[in-house]
Amino acid sequence: MPTPLAEELLRLTWPTNAPLRLLLTGGDTLHPITSADIPFGVINNYGPTENSIVTTSDQVELASCSPPPIGKAIANTQVYILDKQLQPLPIGVPGELYIAGDGLARGYLKQPGLTAEKFIPNPFARELNSPNPGVRLYKTGDLVRWLPDGNIEFIGRVDHQVKIRGFRIELGEIEAVLSQHPAVQEAMVVARIEASGQNGLVAYVTISDQFAMLQGEAPAIWRTFLQEKLPEYMVPNAFVMLEQFPITPNGKIDRKALPTPDSSSLVNRSEFVPSQTPTEALLAKIWANVLGVEVVGRFDNFFHLGGHSLLAIQLISQIETQFECRLPVITLFQNPTIAQFGVIINEKEQAQVRGSVVPLQIGSQQHPPFFCLPGAGALVSDLFDLAQQLDLSQTVYGLQPPGFDHDMPPLDTMGALLDYLLPDLQAINPMGPYYLGGHSAGGNIAFALALALQQQGHQAPLVALFDSLPPPTKGIAVPDHFAKIDEKHEILQVVMQQVKQHLDISFEGGQTALEAFNGIDYWDYLTDVFEQNNVASAQNSVTHIKRIVQTYQSLGKAVSGYTPDCTYKGQLILFQADDDWQPEEVKWLREEWQRVCEKPIIVHAIPGNHYTILDAPNVTAWG
Template sequence: MEVTFNNTNVNYPKDKPLHDLVIESANKFRDKIAISFFDRKVTYKELNDTATRIAKLLIEKGIQKGDVIGMALDRCPEMIICLVAILKSGATYVPLDPEYPKDRIEFMLEDSGAKVLITSAKYKGHFASDTTEILIEDALSLTKNYTTDEPEVQVTGADLAYILYTSGSTGKPKGVQIAHHSMVNLMLSLQKAPGITSADKVMATATICFDIAGVDIYLPLSVGAEILLIDSIMAKDGRALLDMLRHNNVTIFQATPYTWRMMLEMGWVKKHPLKVFCGGEAMAKDLAEKLLPKSNQVWNMYGPTETTIYSIIKQVTDAEDITIGWPVDNTQVYILDENLKNLTNGEIGEIYIGGEGVGRGYLNRPELSAERFIPNIFSEIPGDTLYRTGDLGKFKEDGEIVYLGRVDHQVKVRGYRIELGEIEHNLIKQEGISKAVVIAREDTPGVPRLVAYLVLDTGSTGIVSKEQQDKWQTALLAVLPEYMIPDDYVLLSIIPSTPNGKIDRKALPKPDYSHIIRTDEYVAPRTSNEKLVTDIWEEIMSLDKISVYDNFFELGGRSLIAVRIMARLEEVTGKRLPLATLFEHATVEKLAARLEINAEAITWDSLVPIKPKGTKMPLYIVHGAGLNVLLFNALAMNLDEDQPVYGLQAKGLNGIDEPLDVMEDIAANYVEEIINHDPVGPYAVAGYSLGGLIAYEMAKQMLAMGKDVKMLAMFDTYADQTKKLDSPVKKVAKSIWTLTKQIAYTPVLFVEDPKRTVEYKSRELKRRVVRIFKKLFPGKVKKKQGFAAYTNEINEKSDKAQKNYLLTPVDIKIELFRAKKKTFYMDDFKLLGWKPYALKGVRVHDIPGEHNTIFAPPNDKQFAEVLQKCLDEAAEK
């Protein structure tokens, strides 16, 4: 299917100012209700006339076109009237929520250079600034006899309508500048889709400091619809919102996923004739499933403040097909890689937005503006810009856009965009805190939480006392909005860092959510084995009061932790359990019960059920050089619920079976176990690293047996051909040439990631020295014991198998999942050497991370998404 991208050009009145849309509605619907607020009703004539009179007062006070006016009013009809009045005066408004911290509002007034602050008697003199205050009560009294002919100010679409401050990474908010024409374009586009008429009633709850408030206000006013204005207290009450929806014939409501979930939890059962606008953060599948049967339409709305509220929209009709859809009118969306190459073939890249909605940059922040608002390389219009969103996305085959999360560390929680650096900046100001890192976690789906990781001057670690946490919370609430206050605090002795010296946010530990995500009450160990397992888990996982029903993976368990746990269990009990035991015995209770079984009854089959349930074609994944398959768990859990996954672990891990050292024999062993498990097929086989070579040989053998191998996948495996047929001279020559190329390529890697390169090269050098030492002085090598000895022997025999394995072409296609980040030189970076051996071709899928981190969060989710698509396509062949 041929897809035309960004065909969104539509003629619209670009010179028209935003308030003209309101004036046109007022002329057409003079006596119709414009705003309902509790028992108050404001007609369009009253709204427009009052706004005109206040605009004239502003002009009398010396306001000229282009001046900036701040407005801090509680939610009431006058709040909306004053916004329209400011636009009519030719000024630019800065919306200020009086509930926000005083210091924050004062910064916005100073940074914006506001000449006037419109507020109420309630806040008279409350904000320290050089601006002139105009109290709304005085303004209404002074202007009641003013004429209502429109002010003689020539406002055009190119003039600024508002400056809206968003969270800033340096600790200070940044002001986004939006022109009239950008808002006019969006309103006219949204009038068509999702669609609105004068018969609609729109419930408005968003604070005016949140950009989506612009849709709450101007979209209904642009067509003569009614605004049901909700006060700030009721806006936070899910039950109250649901009652307002039920009893006021609301037809359109815009809210964040957090608000929709809040309402659903309040007993929303019956269907309402409602258009759901869901924006502010990503829509989850389970939320769509709940909203679709309870409303007429569900719309997923996406867009940064910098590109005028919403840039991409989609009507969601199927919870299994959630995308952000297509651009609104006169908007262009590009998915670009690091080199600004346009990715239209489904590859993942960063979302860039161009067109009429792109703002004028950040006020007083030229460096940041230059970083985020870049020249539009796809436009011939001089000065045209693209906004770099920092969001990841991709195009589907039909041109729809899929949102895949953030590139950087700016996050959205409960619909609010948050620069985590601003929270960190204010935490470090607190007495006793030397370092602070804040991240957003969603360990429970649909329940995002801000977690602050702190290093104290005292070096204290562990749980934060309630008294101390309350003290920090109070201090932060004085300078930050409530939605930016951390939910949890974790004390660390040191903040983990990546090899290149940056904060390693992926390595920050999961907080103790015992009071939140452990659904069962704490149950203490009841048997000696339960006590043993609990003690070992608590020690190695650094957790307190682990219940016998707690799950290893839900507690943050990973393969390296599992190795330590199983090694300790073997040390104490003398029983060796496969790491894969944890897949089926993931709780303390089940693992302790497993220890009751005689050692002879413990099976060490190579085939391990990671996720055995499901009706789709199973996937069999072969271990890498680490030998165990536990690291595949996260990938498996992110695949479809109906997708079975099995792992293949090395023979000999029990210390009894003899490890195999011939590639064909290793593959034959795994093939036998797969066919014993499923004699019919079809089959999907994958291998990670070394496992890719084993999987290749397995597919070769299965095809020779007449088996239906639907898919062969390589997880970052290089087709390294054996040199066993080369002469000694040729072997030496090849080794020297390869080493030369590796050394020559090192500066390239160093420029990309200096510390990681030094670390990797140092480790490789150490390995080479150890190998040479072992060959020269075999008697002085200390022999490993237990599990380490068995794995060492298997690794050595696997290495021998690889070195002696002769790759020959096979009539098969390879799905190559290639790590984006390079950590070492390869002769073939593009196809990793597989082209000569896959006669039906090689299809490359770039996945995030480097070789050792492709299965680690958050890479596992993107990896799983691409893998599932390949599996489904293969199964249909």
């Protein structure tokens, strides 16, 4: 029975002696069945037309607020959850579902191009203990993930990924969480263009009958519910309640027919508090303009609203012009709300702003804080997704090396970095113990901090490294993959990554095109690219990227010139990017870090590459 019709029947009141034993449904996403009074079993089937007729199946748990899984593969069918490189993904990490087996179609009639695109050779055929293994895979386009019990959770369509203010978002992830709320009967999330011209998220919801009296309060309740489970940038700006979803002729929800939200539903932030002073009002206007949102409350966090490092430099530039002052960028990280920043402006405290410590999450004082450093050329804002994966009781501080502000140049020796960072670290946690971590070169600095604290007699029981190369050791060969990377290649990679990540601009011709430019001509070219793509404050953005490159070079020099003078006595855990490392390179990585550690180190492979392992959803796999 088609899913929409089955859900209508499941909402009816059924007699306990109903003659029905099993209801089989499929064809669309089945929402949670919250009633415990269904006198028969419900089987949720999944299967595209290309694999006749059922691929996975599962008996649905009744009286549950969790989305029903689509189950496990049926007999003579194989299913795989793979990344873009066709590599299997671990439990909990979203990926595309691929199907093999006896039910697979031959292809599309008289459409050889589409057949070749969707039906591909099966790289796992030899691993199957079957006399007739599936030699082809069908690429479903469905986004799913493994559950710990071996079932598969359906998230949405791969082509339902959107980018909101620099963050790539799976709409199905939001729908799955929203559907867990007991007042939600069905939920769908779409991206729509807001009045500002930016993409915004809109949630369409049908409300459960027993919660109909909450209709006026429901959006605020749902928003709070999502904020407890998702990053702020994944929380919809508007909630539209419908009596029922529009349906296509084949029984699926018609996304294109969903109504445009009216102004009353666009801003439903229950925690919204307006500005209270003229300074706050002017700051809120600047923030809204930079972020591309309609309003900003005095307690809204700049980075939770989609702010990133390039937007931060634009914001600081506009504030400096408006208020005729000079402000380090770190001021925004330390004071990310209008209320906090207004104090800095009004009390003229900007001259005293100094320090490397940025609170990322404030938890319980019963646990020692975790101090983490971003990679070379990165800001602490890159650590937000990581901080959100830790328990709410765990306090997390980011440590920002200098170099991004106009008042202090980058430091290019490890000794100078330790002199700069250690006082701030010890001011926060004078007695220790010290739990440290860092991404890339930030991990090397964290390791040096741990050794320095250890030599001072403090406890530094843990260092967590996120894709950090080992310190240089004389006489040890470096794998060819790294030996062939020159400084220019690395710098161009940094520039392209920053521009792609924060501005979603890809250079025509990629790195080859950039290599044609050098010196002042290169930066002029970059400015032209920004202006052609309507990037606000293009010149300031280029200046910021220059500082990123300068800081990257300086920190790289500091790390490459540092050799530990003792071994580390605590526990070192290394999280390496699974997309970048070959088995022999992982072996080298482990051996080299082990040389400077007394305890056996622990190595974990994390989905993603060097630049994405700390981004959602990859970061969910590390803890």
